[in-house]
Amino acid sequence: MAESVFDPEGPLNCPICLNLLQDPVTTSCGHSFCMDCINKLWDREANRGVYSCPTCRMRFNKRPALSRTKVLADILEGMKQEAPAGPGDVTCDVCTGRKLKAIRSCLVCMASYCQTHLRPHYESEAFKKHKLVEASPNLQQQICPQHHKALEVYCHDDRKCVCVVCMVNEHSGHRMVSAADAMAQIQEELKIKQRDFLQLINDRDGVVQQSEEKLDLFKRSAQAAVEHSDNIFSEIICSIQKRQAEVRENIRAQENKEVRDAENHIQTLEKEICELQEENGKLEQLLETEDHIYFFQNYSFSSGSVQYNSSRDVNNLTFERAEQCLSELKNHLDEVCEEHMGRILNKVADVRIFKETERFQSIHQSEMEAGMEVQIWDIDDDFIYG
Structure with a gap:
């Protein structure tokens, strides 16, 4: 129990x-x-x-x-x-000991009641005419500070709630209506504004959905562009590396051929030098002898017996001209890359998700006139990865 x-x-x-x-x-x-x-x-x-x-x-x-x-x-x-009153709750003014949470306040009694202690206001004829409102922690704000009466009348001229005494005194001749009726009228106006807000919310929900779809497409397009650029630059690098290997191979082949020919030529020259030195020794003996018999016996042997090969001229000793061509190729590639990179970066900068359009600028202007400081951006229907 x-x-x-x-x-x-x-x-x-x-x-x-x-x-x-x-x-x-x-x-x-x-x-x-x-x-x-x-x-x-x-x-x-x-x-x-x-x-x-x-x-x-x-x-x-x-x-x-x-x-x-x-x-x-x-x-x-x-x-x-019924639950005990917690922090921030309005407490029942009748409860003793454990305070329960108040559910209504009475503007006549100037007190708040829990569900149990509120029953007399519903069951007893003595309380039938009392004004019950939602439980309020600041009942004094609903009472006229000058006449201590409930603020039950709304003055359109001064745009404030007043009591019945204020209505016949300070606000005599003003446009008056009951606070309840004024609140009902204003609430109807607020409902219209609320519908406008709900419509704006729905519009923005649609824009958000489109934005998310466009954003997803944009991200996938950016990833595809990165992968494509990586593939293209990898192909360019492979092509350059292939041509680099081809140039290196040709240089080495030309080096080997020319070194081999030069070494053969040097060997031939060194052999000829040996032969010429031998013949020169014989000539020195003939030139130094005083024996005419010996001179004539050896003269016929040495005269015109040596054959001289004509020397080969040295030409294009370095690969400087080839290096110059490679430098020119590098400069040309730099110029081409610079030109195309500028075009590529411009194309990248042209890829955008949003743009402000005249249609939404018009909505934005209407909202500003209505006192709603809301900025709207349209989806760029022309968005595409280029």
Whole structure:
């Protein structure tokens, strides 16, 4: 059973368990009990064949029928839903001890009530004309500070709420209407503005969806462009490396050929030098001899016997001209790359997701006139990876 928070003899407590009624039922004599409590009591009395009311001791010859009390059950159910007031909640001004959360405030009583203590305002004729509002922590703000009356009238001229005394005094002759009617009229105007806001929200939802689709396409296009550029530059690098290997191979082949020919030529020259030195030695002997017989015997042997090969001229000793051609190729490639890179970067800069259009500039202007500082951007329908 629930813990009792009332007088055990109070109307909301079971006379048997003395706790708050649980599943309340009423006997034919008009007394209320927990269904389980009264049934268990009468089960024990069943052996005697006589049933009695625990409250008034009325006896019944047969077990009485029990009727569920809906009003009482609803009150108790509401009490179950009541919670202690938390930080920031308006507290009930009647509760003692544990303060419950207030659900309504009365502008006549200038007090706030929980669901239990609010019941007299609904059940008693004395409170029928009291003004109930949503629980407010600042009731004084709803009361005229000068006349201590509820601010129930709205003055159109001064655009403020006033009390009935202010209406006939300071605001005499002004356009007046009840605060409730003025609020209803303004709320209708706000509903129209709210529809405009909802329409703007829907428009922006559509723009957001399109933006997300375009953004996804943009990202995929950027990734494809990066991969394509990587492939192209890889192919260019491979092509350059291939031609680099070709030039290197040709230089080495030409080097080997010319070195081989030069070494053969040097060997031939060195052989000729040896032969010439040998013949020169013989000539020195002939020139130094005084024996004319020896001179003439050896003269015929040496004269005109040596054959001289003409020397080969040395030409294009270095690869300087080839290096110059390579430097020219490099400069030319730099110029071509610079030209194409400029075009490529311009094309990259042209790829955009959004652009401000005249249509949305017009909407933006209308919103500014309506006091809504909202900037809108349109999707660039021409977006495409180029």
